Amino acid sequence: MAGKIVIDTERCKGCGLCVSVCPKKVIIISRESNRSGYFPAQTDDIGCIACGHCAIVCPDGAIEVYQGEVDHIQIVATSTKRNAPQLIEEKA
Amino acid sequence: MKTVFKRTPVLKDCPTHYCPGCGHGIAHRLLAEVIEELDIQDRTIGIAPVGCAVLAYNYLDVDMIEVAHGRAPAVATGMKRTNPDHIVFSYQGDGDLAAIGTAEILHAAHRAEQLTVIFINNAVFGMTGGQMAPTTMLGQVTATTLGGRHATGEGYPLQVSEILALLPGTTYVERCALSSAPRIKQAKKAIKHAFQLQMDGAPGLSLVEILSPCPTYWRLAPAKAMAWIEEQMTTAFPIARLKG
Numbered sequence: 001m002a003g004k005i006v007i008d009t010e011r012c013k014g015c016g017l018c019v020s021v022c023p024k025k026v027i028i029i030s031r032e033s034n035r036s037g038y039f040p041a042q043t044d045d046i047g048c049i050a051c052g053h054c055a056i057v058c059p060d061g062a063i064e065v066y067q068g069e070v071d072h073i074q075i076v077a078t079s080t081k082r083n084a085p086q087l088i089e090e091k092a
Numbered sequence: 093m094k095t096v097f098k099r100t101p102v103l104k105d106c107p108t109h110y111c112p113g114c115g116h117g118i119a120h121r122l123l124a125e126v127i128e129e130l131d132i133q134d135r136t137i138g139i140a141p142v143g144c145a146v147l148a149y150n151y152l153d154v155d156m157i158e159v160a161h162g163r164a165p166a167v168a169t170g171m172k173r174t175n176p177d178h179i180v181f182s183y184q185g186d187g188d189l190a191a192i193g194t195a196e197i198l199h200a201a202h203r204a205e206q207l208t209v210i211f212i213n214n215a216v217f218g219m220t221g222g223q224m225a226p227t228t229m230l231g232q233v234t235a236t237t238l239g240g241r242h243a244t245g246e247g248y249p250l251q252v253s254e255i256l257a258l259l260p261g262t263t264y265v266e267r268c269a270l271s272s273a274p275r276i277k278q279a280k281k282a283i284k285h286a287f288q289l290q291m292d293g294a295p296g297l298s299l300v301e302i303l304s305p306c307p308t309y310w311r312l313a314p315a316k317a318m319a320w321i322e323e324q325m326t327t328a329f330p331i332a333r334l335k336g
Contacts, residue, residue: 003096010107011107013111013112013113014112015112015113015307015314016113016313016314016315017113017314017315017318019315020314020315020318021272021273036107038112050096052096052097052273053273055096055097056097056273056276056277057118057270057272057273057276057318058117058118059108059110059112059113059114059115059116059117059118059121060107060108060110060117061099061103061117061121063097064095064097064098064099065095065096065097065098066093066094066095066096067093067094067096068093068094
């Protein structure tokens with residue numbers, strides 16, 4: 001079972017607590033800033049086990065965690081940056 | 093696909109004004125999750141403090157009132173006595189509860205008011221610029237103790253929870269921390285228990301003290317601030333279930 005996290009980059013303030021607690025070290029701090037000027041966390045999810053530690057320590061409630069088969073993960077990610085929800089579809 | 097973690101709707105969908113890595117965001121979320129799990133959103137009244145959490149009513153989707161500095165337990169007393177079927181909690185920082193509001197919290201506990209108090213202890217006055225609070229650690233450098241806090245001039249860290257645990261009017265006192273994922277889960281359990289006691293009509297005040305990071309005024313990176321709680325703060329403020 002693979003995990004997937006969705007980070008709301010507009011809520012994220014780049015404190016890096018998720019980076020420090022991730023047991024698989026799959027989260028990094030982005031090089032591009034968000035609209036508030038913070039450098040948000042980002043991930044490619046490879047190796048994520050959906051333990052949820054990143055979401056538990058996140059002070060801004062910016063992380064959602066999902067668990068499922070890799071080839072069927074389909075998530076609707078909303079961000080304050082865009083008006084309409086953006087559909088991300090992944091296929092293995 | 094299974095959802096492991098999703099933000100609770102009791103926490104409003106707006107970014108907070110807190111600094112990056114601030115513990116208030118975590119504490120707000122724990123409160124919101126507990127309120128959702130206990131299904132008491134429509135009958136909960138929160139009392140916001142003066143301090144960094146002064147705008148807590150912008151983030152928690154329950155009825156809230158903002159009161160004068162330190163007076164949250166006094167207002168909560170009136171709220172609970174006039175609305176006995178409602179769940180009343182106050183959310184206070186250490187500058188609010190342990191400094192200017194010492195009389196109010198002491199006498200609310202002394203009168204055995206049926207309230208839940210969430211006490212956020214970050215060992216400094218965060219809102220006003222990181223000055224020394226009564227809960228500041230010995231040797232801790234703040235804006236007003238540049239050489240570190242000395243017991244001879246500035247006294248010792250005030251352990252409010254230990255004092256309140258001695259009073260017969262408190263039913264439950266626990267000190268938790270936000271320094272790691274397991275600690276945060278434990279803090280959530282403590283908050284839930286405190287609310288549950290009030291819902292069950294326990295005859296007294298329930299208080300949960302939460303050791304919370306203030307990376308900005310501790311001059312530490314957020315991850316190091318979490319480690320500092322574990323290494324330093326827990327020596328003066330041991331994590332324990334003090335009563336109940």
